[in-house]
Amino acid sequence: MKTRFIVFLSVAAVAISGCKVSAPSSLESTVAKELKQKVMIGGRDDRNPTFDTAETAHEGQEHFMHHCQICHGYDGQNTGVPFADKMSPAVADLKSKDVQDYTDGQLKWIIENGIQPSGMPGWKGILEDDEMWKMVRYIRHLPPKGSLGAPDIFKEEAEEHEQMKQGEKPAAKPDESKAHTHTHKH
Numbered sequence: 001m002k003t004r005f006i007v008f009l010s011v012a013a014v015a016i017s018g019c020k021v022s023a024p025s026s027l028e029s030t031v032a033k034e035l036k037q038k039v040m041i042g043g044r045d046d047r048n049p050t051f052d053t054a055e056t057a058h059e060g061q062e063h064f065m066h067h068c069q070i071c072h073g074y075d076g077q078n079t080g081v082p083f084a085d086k087m088s089p090a091v092a093d094l095k096s097k098d099v100q101d102y103t104d105g106q107l108k109w110i111i112e113n114g115i116q117p118s119g120m121p122g123w124k125g126i127l128e129d130d131e132m133w134k135m136v137r138y139i140r141h142l143p144p145k146g147s148l149g150a151p152d153i154f155k156e157e158a159e160e161h162e163q164m165k166q167g168e169k170p171a172a173k174p175d176e177s178k179a180h181t182h183t184h185k186h
């Protein structure tokens, strides 16, 4: 009994200190998320100065198509982005509750400053304030998942892959993305 308790304690200690390689426990993620949303991310009370209209969202969408689709897909929900779930942390689904729970000001702050450390870059000095606020409008009015298809750049890649599949033996690629539907039967 005693040893079991000690084992339990040390497991708990490791879990709490976060020194482990596996995916974070839900407690850890909750704490990290709270920290991120409440402390790290600024701009909570900043008001979106753009009008909440379809036009604004559309303009935001155009900017999004230039700068963000490469990771977030056209629809902001990672459609057709083969590495989206391979990044650590994974590319966020912008329609998810976690993201939608941010205030407009926080979303603008995220676009401006990025999230460190992660693959989400900051766009300070690259995008105008106005453009970022409009993108926030687009994030609030995202189209249904998958409705805009995959970004062209990945479509071409998928087509090449399709040709390889039909033609000669495909080159061995260790990190086949889940987006490819065929399975290897070795």
Ligand code: HEC
Residues within 6 Å of the ligand: 036, 064, 067, 068, 069, 070, 071, 072, 087, 089, 090, 091, 092, 094, 098, 099, 107, 110, 111, 115, 118, 119, 120, 121, 123, 135
């Ligand atoms: C190089 C890939 C990449 C590009 C380009 C990119 N993002 Fe991200 N984005 C990410 C990753 C990875 C995350 C997840 C970060 C995290 O969970 O800490 C993310 C997360 C986000 C989040 C949610 C943050 C959170 O706390 O969950 C928002 C909002 C966002 N991105 C908006 C944008 C916008 C708008 C653009 C274009 C201006 C953009 N991103 C461009 C990779 C990218």
